[in-house]
Amino acid sequence: MPTDTPTLISKQFQTPLCPMVAATTDRGICLLEMGSPDRQEREHAELEAAFECQMTPGNHPLLDQLEAELMAYFTGDLTDFTIPLDTPGTQWQRKVWNALTTIPYGQTVSYGQLAQQLENPGGSRAVGLANGKNRVSIIIPCHRVIAADGTLHGYGGGLDRKRWLLDHEQLHSGAGLFTS
Secondary structure, X not given: OOOOOOOEEEEEEEOOOOEEEEEEOOOOEEEEEOOOHHHHHHHHHHHHHHHOOOEEEOOOHHHHHXXXXXHHHHOOOOOOOOOOEOOOOOHHHHHHHHHHOOOOOOOOEEHHHHHHHOOOOOOHXXXXXXXXXXXXXXXXXXXXXXXXXXXXXXXXXXXXXXXXXXXXXXXXXXXXXXXX
16 A cells, blocks of 8 residues: 655665666666765765655665666666656756656767757756766666767766776667767
């Protein structure tokens, strides 16, 4: 029987890339993090404040679905996630995060291209800041955003992991790394 009391359940997964921490509400995944312990602690606190409840370790059907989809992603068998999301943020952040989900698997765009797409010319920095607030890595594919000169910048999980994810997607998609 559903309740009005929010729940925030977390679980750690082992992946081919690194250990990841995920969290869900009853509505959808709100966290998939591979960053530093400090980053994870900050994001936990932000989510607890946003949902007005404590995060507790445990099991949840959405975490089971997430784990299955992640494993399929890492084997190259999944290019589009179907897991529902529950991502609190500002209107601008949610607009950027939604745009990130439209970047095709195996492709990249620049911060400037994404800003143009969002009808905010010159908004590269604003896109980058919203990108950095994404708490759901891989599913909201902020790793697919690169600098205009093709270099990698600003990834909460570390640039080595961003490169790994881009190489992984390029390998399994057959696309060129810097297509838009």
